[in-house]
Amino acid sequence: MRLFVQITAVVAVAIVALIVLAFVLKIVVVAALVAIVVIGALAVYNLFRRRRSGAVTTYTVRR
16 A cells, blocks of 8 residues: 555656646746747847948958
C-alpha cells in the first residue's frame, strides 16, 4: 500500500509540474511575440525617421 501511495504522489506532482510548465511556457511565448512586434515597430519607425530627415551622417578624417 505504501508503494501505491508513493507512486500516486509522484504522478500527481508530475501532472502539477506539467500544468505549471505549460502555463509558464504560454506566458513566455506571448511575451516573445509581443517583443517581436515592438522591436519590429521600432525598426520600421527608425527606418522612416532616418529617410525623412535627409541628413546622412558621414565620417571624415581630420588632418
